[in-house]
Amino acid sequence: MTNDVVLTVTGMSKSFGVVRALKNVDFELRDGELHGLIGENGSGKSTLTSIVAGSQPADTGTMIFRGGPWSPATVNESLANGIGMVVQESGTVPGITIAENLFLGETGQFSTLGLVNRREMNARATAALEAIGVTDVNPATPAGACDFQTRKLVELARVMMYDPAVVVIDETTTALGQDGRDLLYKAMDDHKTRGAVIFISHDLDEIMSVCDRLTVLRDGDIICTFDKDEFDEGAIRAAMIGRSMEGHYYREDNKATANDEVMLSATGLNLGDKLRDVTIDVRSGEIVGVGGLSHCGMHELGKALFGAVVLDSGAVESRGVRISNERRAVRNALGYVSKDRDTESLSLSASIRDNIASAGLRLIGKGRAGLITSGAENAYVKTPMDQLEIKAPGAGTIVSTLSGGNKQKVVFGKWIACGTEVLILDCPTRGVDVGVKQAMYRLMTQLKDEGKAIVLISEEMTELMGMSDRLLIMKDGRVVREFERSADLNEMEIIECMI
């Protein structure tokens, strides 16, 4: 790292309606550094970097990049001129191939007389992917057919292909398994020799491990910047939260507990090479964790348990009712929180009220001949909004304006409000900050105590070990090992089963 400043942001402000995302922010990035940004959801990290990378303009403020004024009008303009960004949510186009995504808007370079030389384009795409260490992806595959990790790695490859002076990685690691994370860390580390990296993450251990400097944001303000030798977990957390955070993070007990009633049972589930003869039971008052590497089949299992995929064979039942589709699942008090929150769990252009009420419309209309009035809907929504402390001006706030953590609270609110008895959570704390995580773990514990059954699918081993009564490890579509909650659980032993 040198002391040459590559990017300077001065007096930047940005508002979204009533939400003031950035308040007169100053920021400096040095050449050759890996600079972390950390803060609670809604602190302004993504807003700051998205302005730097050209996806939206600032309301006020100036930027200097490599000595000149910087105000890119678009993401592509920014990327072509030296700043690229991998966004938090999905940034690929599902209906076109991996190669077409990599060369989006630039397929003309492979074109002669209007005909695209796909062989050459795919070869270049393969090279771009291999440059960041991805060797098992066919560039002719449609992006929509790839899993979330692969799509995020494609986005990374696309940005790295331009070799920009500054790369922004926005909360990407939570979409990746350990193998994907290793690829990302290596790519970032390599890039430091050629430029600078801004790395956004909620994982304090990770960000302290990989970053050279660390800037903390809170409520749209930059609170302070730490140099590597000043990194201190307590001080960073204090700067992030700005209030006393007391109490337990994960469950306090070390004993597996559950009631007798089986709430959800899956028998002999088979789905191509994703699920192979998977059989599990989930009982009332039990949290069953499911872990493994990102392609192990655990995400498909979550969807299968909710009836959201057509199985090759096998059956899912909940209290005697066959769960053959999502409608049956919801009618039998099952709820599903997708890993891909914005695409699968929320209607972003709708309000908090519309989203939370969506799963409970029958309940709202119950006893009123199906009539759904604003008053009844507001009353229905108020309880989960208060319980989950969703930060918003009101229930009418459009969900797209909320931070990741508050969005996830809305998804939780949707399922809690309608009396869900079996909750299937696929990476529920992806992209949420430490404060929201703690609130969600408390909520899971509370739901367990109320006798609800929870399936917790996660790529974070600490989360699985901290919350699960039983932990199922999947590999190549099979459940290969089951661990019971105890004080003696050994993380290394579990990881060995996964790989």
Add this chain to the structure above:
Amino acid sequence: MHDLNGTTVAQDDAVAGTPATPTKAAIAKEDAAAAAKARRGKLFADLAPLIGLAVLAVAFVLAGTSAGTNMGYAVETLVNQSVIVIIIATGAIFIFAMGSFDISLGASTLVAAMVAGLVHNATGNLWLMLGASVLAAVTASLISATLAAVFNLPVFVTTVAMLSVLGAVAAALVQTTGGAQIRIDRSFAREYDTLTVKIIVAVAFLALCVFLFNYTRLGRVEKLMGGNPVTARLTGVSMKLTAIAAFAIAGLGVGLGAFLTALRTPTLTVTSASDIGMNILVAMVFGGMVISGGPRSRIYAAIIGGISMALLNQTMSIMLQGMAGGAGIAQMVRAVLFLAVVWLAASGFRTKVLPR
């Protein structure tokens, strides 16, 4: 294992290097200003179609009075022009709200009107005529929706196919009379082609639609589907049943609109009602409907848009009266306004305006 149990974090006051931040009063003031700005923006977005309607109404009155037009007659023409569009567009909002599209509405209206005419000619009964019109239109709608459900196709695709089928059916129906048109007894049609009948039919149907769209689960799930169909499915919404219900309601609107069309235009040919499909689309856009559907769908858009479009047509016909090529100019003005409204909607609210 990473254990964070019992972690206690100090107040941020202890953190070194904390910069000076604006005072609470200054932040509150800025927040209040931002909130007021957002409220004004939303209010303007909500009121824009009404403002447009008011402007057109003023233009209509000014143009009419300055040209010495019989305003009573002009208003009656206005109602006649707008009521059929309003009825069919209101029903169609159920389709558009879920992000779908029906290109066969005009053809469906024609076939239903022809069926109504043939039934009247065979029976002489008004109620049977009405029933036949509704039945024909609902059947056509349900065929589209059911085919889409069975073959797992976008409903839009099946309505494209239905457009051709209905065109052929209309031609076949005309042939049954042995001529090039289906005629309904003019005196009978004139007896029921009254403002009272139109207003009764319109008010009854609009009341039903407002109730279903705003106060039942159906309207809510349609908007959810329009906002994000994947989320809707994973929230337990039956996409197929919802689509079938939406098309049934739209079919009812088409049936009622076709009944009034048959009374108003008792001589039906294969080109009758040919512009209804486009008029409905234009009316909905003028009324502030987001064509891609979703949470911002409003049932009132059809009413406001239908009246706006009729006002525009009337104003243009008054202003261009006697001018060579006046009809063409009116068409062009309408097209320009349509594009302008869509452009404003797309640029102002950063939302999709085109259907899936």
